[in-house]
Amino acid sequence: MALSHLATSSSRSAALLRPLSSSIYLRRPISTDTTPITVETSVPFTSHQCEAPSRSVETNPKELLTFFRDMALMRRMEIAADSLYKAKLIRGFCHLYDGQEAVAVGMEAAITKKDCIITAYRDHCTFVGRGGTLLEVFSELMGRQAGCSRGKGGSMHFYKKDSNFYGGHGIVGAQVPLGCGLAFAQKYSKDENVTFALYGDGAANQGQLFEALNISALWDLPAILVCENNHYGMGTAEWRAAKSPAYYKRGDYVPGLKVDGMDALAVKQACKFAKEHALKNGPIILEMDTYRYHGHSMSDPGSTYRTRDEISGVRQRSVIQLKE
């Protein structure tokens, strides 16, 4: 089932069917099949002040299966967290990432654990992408010692130092200067790694973002600012919050790229491109066009500011179904 969907949705040529069908005879199962495949992203990249990368992405069946597994895991994890929250086992704030999994998974595929990632409070899946275990996630969410922050941080404060995951921050936008500081440290130590500082469309209007971007551009820091644009800053739609919702262009002198955030392969291609760019030319902004199915947090039903149709419409082009 999965195989044929893979073939029909992602390939244009029938040639692909042959290696896949041959693997049905179990000479090489998909999970270890590293035959390179080239896939075209469904949506082209839009660029600002730079050359967009090619739409053809190199991948292989093993990687695609990993994408599917990881994204499905993240999706189930977030839904489980939803149930636990409603059962009052998780308290306080709980911001769920379902719908946006492709960003986390695609990014991981393009980088190493030596590159740093820092994000805001919607961090459960990013943490898992960095190598966090489900036990650490759920323990932390439920305030137990086995949690990644020993139960002291909570949903918004997941960190994993050994894989360079710097959190996990509650105050909107404050993680971006931190991220540029990480990039500064990388430049200081000359270790040829980059930092991905993630923020949302709501945080894109924070002044400190532009301050940090200015300094990063001035000092040529290997900082990649990734705007996970899920089109809502809590309850406020982006067109009501930003005069210019073209977040990838707001860096002005800093190049930017708009990416279909629901397509893990497009995300992978963009992050690979961004890493090369940042190491040579300094900061770049990536705007991931994505969507969250839940509300802003568990206390937000997510239906007062958007219609059911919109949500189900986006589910049509769901990230996981695409992979299927």
Next chain:
Amino acid sequence: MAAIFQGVGAAAALSSSPSNSFDSKKLLFSPRRSFSVKKGASVVVVRSDGNVNLDLNPRGRRAQQLIANAVATKADSSATSSSSKPGHELLLFEALREGLEEEMERDPSVCVMGEDVGHYGGSYKVTKGLATKFGDLRVLDTPIAENSFTGMGIGAAMTGLRPVVEGMNMGFLLLAFNQISNNCGMLHYTSGGQFTIPIVIRGPGGVGRQLGAEHSQRLESYFQSIPGIQMVACSTPYNAKGLMKAAIRSENPVILFEHVLLYNLKERIPDEDYICNLEEAEMVRPGEHVTILTYSRMRYHVMQAAKTLVNKGYDPEVIDIRSLKPFDLYTIGNSVKKTHRVLIVEECMRTGGIGASLTAAINENFLDYLDAPIMCLSSQDVPTPYAGTLEEWTVVQPAQIVTAVEQLCH
């Protein structure tokens, strides 16, 4: 050795401007080691070993030798003759620079970031020459963006770098309050101990000379509640260098409060490497009658008042608390147990200042040892005026300290 007098002399010199305190003129000492003998008040004896002692004219109370400068933490002995004194003389801002420079040499992960710290040399010359010596990557001129460059310093510290972030004036760090409170103070905790933030945030604060309300802020009162940070205030070249070095070496985030008016204090400090304990208070002048707790610039107003008090027959014990968070309750407690009376003299506002917290801490811990309620002299709860005469009266003056002690001890 003669630091306190030097300091007082300097402070007195600093404060002698036309519209200012009449007290300073009475106590102005121009040459370093000779003092005008007042009518029956006091005689100064300069020893060959360099110790300066102030002999009290016995007026029926006590005629005890009083060591003018008894800094408990200073280890160097007074055995050498005055002609070949150990150590070298410098100004407070130079002492800060020396401490910073030595630490930057010692540890390549120490870097400085701030406005005009690099090519300009620092607005108070604390970082002068460091950019030429260590390069632009280690002494970084930032744009005027306190929130983000403090955040960047904290982010860099998370990876193990040891940035020293300078606020050109402490007041500007209010713009970085979120970063200092939520990230600097709390990340060690919220990450379950995974990250330490070995950052030093420093800068001049306090009331200067008619700098206006926004540039005369005392941020120690705003920052003191932030969990996870340490705060220290330097007041002499000796402790400035020592505290700077200790702060850089510390794994905790430390905020080092300097004072705009103290940068030109001169003192002789040891040549060898030394640090000051970040959590220790400094015994400036041991005494028996009353404990006066102070820090930063007010130390000098207190010492000035101490002279008058000593003439009037009182024996104040003066402690420079140095560590604003946490308080050195050990030294303070021992003093309270000895004198049973406490006067706090600070430059913070009355409401919610360091003195308010210290009063609460002493009351909680040492109430049984107190013979009188704690008196706290602080600045007025007003924005600092521009006019010099008005500004002078918002800050505690030596005359007020003398009156307070008399009231406390009557």
